[in-house]
Amino acid sequence: MLGGGGFRVPLVYQALLSDRGEGRITSVTLYDTDRTRLDAITAVLKQQADRTDDSSSAPVVTATTDLDEALRGTDFVFSAIRVGGLEGRTVDERVALDLGVLGQETVGAGGIAYGLRTLPVATAVARRVAAVAPEAWVINFTNPAGMVTEAMLPYLGDRVIGICDSPSGLGRRAALALGLDASQTFYDYAGLNHLGWLRGLQSGGVDHLPKLLADSESLGDFEEGRLFGASWLRSLGAIPNEYLHYYYFARETLAAVQSVEKTRGKFLLDQQSDFYAETTRRPGDALELWQKTRAERESTYMVESREVADAGERDERDMSAGGYEQVALSLMRAIAHNERASLILNVRNRGTLRHLDDDAVVEVPCTVDANGARPLTVSQLTDHQAGLVSAVKAVERSTIEAAATGSRSTALRAFAWHPLIDSVNTATKLLDGYAERLPDLAAYRSRIG
Ligand code: G6P
Numbered sequence: 001m002l003g004g005g006g007f008r009v010p011l012v013y014q015a016l017l018s019d020r021g022e023g024r025i026t027s028v029t030l031y032d033t034d035r036t037r038l039d040a041i042t043a044v045l046k047q048q049a050d051r052t053d054d055s056s057s058a059p060v061v062t063a064t065t066d067l068d069e070a071l072r073g074t075d076f077v078f079s080a081i082r083v084g085g086l087e088g089r090t091v092d093e094r095v096a097l098d099l100g101v102l103g104q105e106t107v108g109a110g111g112i113a114y115g116l117r118t119l120p121v122a123t124a125v126a127r128r129v130a131a132v133a134p135e136a137w138v139i140n141f142t143n144p145a146g147m148v149t150e151a152m153l154p155y156l157g158d159r160v161i162g163i164c165d166s167p168s169g170l171g172r173r174a175a176l177a178l179g180l181d182a183s184q185t186f187y188d189y190a191g192l193n194h195l196g197w198l199r200g201l202q203s204g205g206v207d208h209l210p211k212l213l214a215d216s217e218s219l220g221d222f223e224e225g226r227l228f229g230a231s232w233l234r235s236l237g238a239i240p241n242e243y244l245h246y247y248y249f250a251r252e253t254l255a256a257v258q259s260v261e262k263t264r265g266k267f268l269l270d271q272q273s274d275f276y277a278e279t280t281r282r283p284g285d286a287l288e289l290w291q292k293t294r295a296e297r298e299s300t301y302m303v304e305s306r307e308v309a310d311a312g313e314r315d316e317r318d319m320s321a322g323g324y325e326q327v328a329l330s331l332m333r334a335i336a337h338n339e340r341a342s343l344i345l346n347v348r349n350r351g352t353l354r355h356l357d358d359d360a361v362v363e364v365p366c367t368v369d370a371n372g373a374r375p376l377t378v379s380q381l382t383d384h385q386a387g388l389v390s391a392v393k394a395v396e397r398s399t400i401e402a403a404a405t406g407s408r409s410t411a412l413r414a415f416a417w418h419p420l421i422d423s424v425n426t427a428t429k430l431l432d433g434y435a436e437r438l439p440d441l442a443a444y445r446s447r448i449g
């Protein structure tokens, strides 16, 4: 697990612990550049294992700050790194907000800045994997996940697969709102990571989405229904990923994010600095400290967006049935055991969506087995969806090119082309603002070699 000292690592380890199936994961190596974080998370994992009934069969955990050592002999690489840490995330947000545009981890200017910082490291990692563990599958959680997966592909081919929990979460919530069995439902979902739509909900040979769209009460029963509101969802004829709230309600979400004292990144930075410091002082309480921190973190997720929509609290069902760790585990089992599964993943388009070329990474339902993930047939994007997806794909590709070449004019294009950045002058200021506030990118890359 790259980024093995990260706060969400225990979620993945918990999923591995609960996996009692044959051929479960036997050993986990945590890799991180920061020893203190590795020690804290190792302490949490140890306590998780101790508390299971059969702790002797828990996956063995080791930790290292040497990338090649971590990669050698592994079957699966989980990549969940955060280049520049949460300090970097707060800069991504702040520079944009101060210039009057959205500052968010993966959407708009913040996502481009985060991409520029992350891609050189992600591609360096991809090269090391190709050299040291060429047989390994890479499961990429690193955000911006679609862009990062596309940048790693030239080095790893289809052995890199990007994941996100939001599409399956949306599908499951929509299915549950109608009382459908989520495991027997096909989600006609398509787009890019954090920029997709649910256009059909097929079960028993029937598409249930029209029924859901017509039913205001059921729409009020789940997160995305409340966020977007029944009348807009009916007009759209689809249910967007929650991140599209930043596009469809751009003014309101921007104002809401600007009005709070702490951005999401700053909130998490403060919260996690406390967690790591406290865990270093009291390693015996690592698990309890982690659980307490995690509960607070969940309850504040996308809180500004919910306020804009007057959507109230997230309820239990919005978060049930596992997040990205379950997607990762299902993906890994399907590959390792050749057990066919259907999952929404970030993979090469290969002709699935005709508005995009074959090599564009898209987020679509896939069938997965020992040969990896292959996109399934979904309905085509509408003109509106295709327009937005193509615009953002062009931004992603400019960002990838700018990160690879260091070209300022390519980076300017990435900012200026983004639908949420409304002026080339602002794009220029964003570029200058980030260049000034973000530490030397070469320093990150040199840690990987
Ligand atoms: C969702 C998204 C992830 C993202 C996370 C953000 O799960 O799909 O891509 O990393 O939320 O959560 P955070 O708590 O870091 O704001």
Ligand code: MN
Binding pocket: 145, 163, 164, 165, 166, 194
């Ligand atoms: Mn995601």
